[in-house]
Amino acid sequence: MKSYEDQFWPRASAWLAGEHNDETLGSLAVIGAPVRLGSITPGRCDLAPSAVRSILRKFSCYDIEADTDLHHLRVNDLGDLPLAESRLEDALEPIMLSVRQALSSNDAAVIIGGDNGVTRPGVRGLSDSLERxxxxxxxxxxxxxxxxxxxxxxxxxxxxxxxGLPGNNIVQIGIQPFANSQAYAEVARKADITVITIDKVRAHGIETLLNEFLDYLSHQVDSIYVDFDVDVLDRVFSPATPGSRPGGLTPWELRRAAWICGSHPKVKAIDLVEVDPTQDIADATILTTASCLLSFASGLVTRLSSMK
Ligand SMILES: [Mn+2]
Structure with missing residues (x-):
């Protein structure tokens, strides 16, 4: 059956495939990194990049909250790295080099995992000097x-x-009770990592906290990487991530966080990880994951227009 098309409602899937205005403000790289063999709970998060790409058909390119249109941005979708059968040890270099290369010719990059193992090579892709x-x-x-x-x-x-990434360059937001051990809390404390538990997010608000810590990090580093492990969401909203628990963030909070990161001049790359589309219900998790990609891009449009 031929799908309904409306020339006044351009789809985000067409934008990802290369549709943009004649004049653009800059560009965003998208990299699929479908690693899965490091997962403690075996699953198919290698299928997430293609699931995100196809669900973008259900989204438009207009962010009414920020009054931005994504057609101001060129997308370079670099496709999926062939890593579904690779050990994380072997995935370090391909992901790191891909991020490095993407950032040399784009304003920012979004890495779609895959499991959370993509975060290490993603951060290493920013720079060789991790202290920055x-x-x-x-x-x-x-x-x-x-x-x-x-x-x-x-x-x-x-x-x-x-x-060699200094612990005081790391901020962890959304940490849940009874999902972590005391021994690892002690590792975080000894390394001088800033830890914001989920109850602290509830008390102070994601916007306030994220802006505060982006500012804090901006004073000591040149570039910032943000890991969106989708299991930070409440399990109701995130059935497709094995680690999600009741009491987590809402989709609104995650999407808002993605926009703030996109708008911040030092955020060079984010990842969206841990989503196993075979476990999803009514596409709830994959829709939120895709909305984070789009909101990050919307924030980037705002960032680039303010730099003009
Ligand atoms: Mn994680």
Whole structure:
């Protein structure tokens, strides 16, 4: 059946495929990084990049909240890196180099995982000097598990500490009770990582906190990477992420966070990870994930127009 098309309602899928205004403000790279073999709970998060791309048919390109149209931005969709059968150890270099290359010719990059193992190579893609890089995680978990059993989706932040990322360049937002151990809370404390639990987010608001920590990091780093582990959402909104728990963020909070990151001049890359489309219900998780990609892009339009 031929689908209904309306020339006055351009779809975000067409934008991702390359539709844009004759004159644009800049460009956004999109990289699929379908790693899955490091997942503690085995699943098919390797299918998320294609699921996000196809659900964009259901979205327009207009952000009424910011009054921005995504056609002001060119997208370079670099496709999926062939990593679905790769160990995280072997995925480091391809993801890192892809991010590095993407950032050399685009204003920002969105990496669609894959499991949370993409965060380490993603951050390493920003720069060789990790002391000049900042990391914000929106995640129910520390991802500071021991490295003794090799790389997992549960230890990218621990691996980054080992790589030389200073703990005081790391801010973790959305950490849930009874989803993390005291031993790993102690690792975070000793490393001087800033930890904002989910109850603190509830008390102070995601916008206030995110703006505060983007400012804080901006004073000590050149570029910032933001990890959107979609399991930071409440489980009701995120059935497709194995680690989500009741009591997490709402889709509104995550989308708003994505817009704020897009609008901030030092945020160079974000990732969207941990979504296993085979576990989704009514596309709830994948719709939110796609809305984060679009809101980050909308924030980037606002960033680039203010720089003109
Ligand atoms: Mn995580």
């Amino acid at each position: 890089c900042g990391l914000i995680t929106l995640d129910a978990h520390f991802d500071l598990r021991d490295l003794g059993n090799g790389l997992l989706n549960g230890n990218p932040v621990r691996a980054l500490l080992a790589d």
